[in-house]
Amino acid sequence: MSADLSLLSDEELLEKTGLEVVPLTKDVGAEVLGVDLSSKLDKPTFETIRRAWLEHGVLVIRNQSIDPDAFVAFSTRFGELDNAPVMENGRAFVDGYPELFVISNVVKNGLRIGSLGARELEWHTDMAYVDEPPMASCLYAVEVPEGEGKTGFLNMYKAYAKLPAALKDQIAGKAIKHDSVYTLDGYLREGGGRTLEHVKALGCFDVQKLPGAWHPAVRTHPETGQEALYIGRRQNTCVEGLNLRESEELLDAIWKYINRIGKRTYHHEWQAGDVVIWDNRCIMHRRDAFPSASRRVMHRTQMQGSRPI
Ligand code: SIN
Numbered sequence: 001m002s003a004d005l006s007l008l009s010d011e012e013l014l015e016k017t018g019l020e021v022v023p024l025t026k027d028v029g030a031e032v033l034g035v036d037l038s039s040k041l042d043k044p045t046f047e048t049i050r051r052a053w054l055e056h057g058v059l060v061i062r063n064q065s066i067d068p069d070a071f072v073a074f075s076t077r078f079g080e081l082d083n084a085p086v087m088e089n090g091r092a093f094v095d096g097y098p099e100l101f102v103i104s105n106v107v108k109n110g111l112r113i114g115s116l117g118a119r120e121l122e123w124h125t126d127m128a129y130v131d132e133p134p135m136a137s138c139l140y141a142v143e144v145p146e147g148e149g150k151t152g153f154l155n156m157y158k159a160y161a162k163l164p165a166a167l168k169d170q171i172a173g174k175a176i177k178h179d180s181v182y183t184l185d186g187y188l189r190e191g192g193g194r195t196l197e198h199v200k201a202l203g204c205f206d207v208q209k210l211p212g213a214w215h216p217a218v219r220t221h222p223e224t225g226q227e228a229l230y231i232g233r234r235q236n237t238c239v240e241g242l243n244l245r246e247s248e249e250l251l252d253a254i255w256k257y258i259n260r261i262g263k264r265t266y267h268h269e270w271q272a273g274d275v276v277i278w279d280n281r282c283i284m285h286r287r288d289a290f291p292s293a294s295r296r297v298m299h300r301t302q303m304q305g306s307r308p309i
Contacts, residue, residue, distance in 0.1 A: 075301035128232030135305035145294035179236035
């Protein structure tokens with residue numbers, strides 16, 4: 001008869017599985033050692049990984065050599081997968097695997113094989129613009145330029161806990177609107193390459209009227225019960241009950257604070273074969289720009305989530 005894993009402490013599970021979980025910084029992230037994702041994980045091994053992920057928000061598993069089936073199988077252990085999101089060039093996914101989003105700047109035969117190019121991606125949470133944003137996202141580094149295009153991770157429980165009291169008061173009980181029209185790198189979703197700047201120049205841009213989703217500015221994590229700041233991304237958001245000027249001022253003040261604390265957090269330097277999984281309910285991430293002549297190919301899965309409360 002198999003043991004009830006919920007009865008085992010974290011230490012007992014680590015001893016049973018032989019895994020090591022090594023924190024990467026004081027606030028966020030841990031590296032898991034001793035895992036091979038190319039074969040099916042047994043229940044104790046997966047439970048150890050799941051607990052470490054809930055505790056540290058981001059897990060790094062290095063030196064993996066996995067095919068699309070293995071990557072999908074590992075990701076599915078956390079929950080059902082979404083399909084790749086719609087970007088300005090449609091859905092970019094691995095042939096035969098609609099759930100494997102390709103993030104890449106590589107151009108092949110004149111066509112971009114993936115999305116999100118080589119530009120900086122500012123701090124954000126994946127797909128806060130839908131009613132039920134993905135619970136988690138997982139990246140697998142297929143091909144990466146050495147030392148370039150690092151991905152940063154920020155703990156939003158800590159960000160909320162340390163948010164200046166005056167800002168906490170101003171967002172208490174309020175929702176934030178997350179626009180669904182523009183991609184993170186400023187393009188109209190499926191907009192034939194038109195950018196946000198283009199639309200602003202036409203004078204027909206009003207963030208309060210854009211379609212999108214409203215979510216509480218402070219959400220409670222459904223599994224850990226902790227409160228986290230949930231602000232999506234800076235561009236094209238607005239705060240409930242404020243006029244545009246007041247909303248911009250408040251968001252600017254919050255994001256100034258985020259950019260300040262974000263400098264002190266975990267920034268992952270990629271090697272091919274790295275798998276990194278994070279919890280979108282309590283983590284924001286960002287990516288540094290890298291030279292467009294460098295080749296970077298990542299596969300990403302995202303696990304379905306529920307409406308933030
Ligand atoms: C993302 O925002 O999911 C992309 C991160 C990256 O390219 O490192």
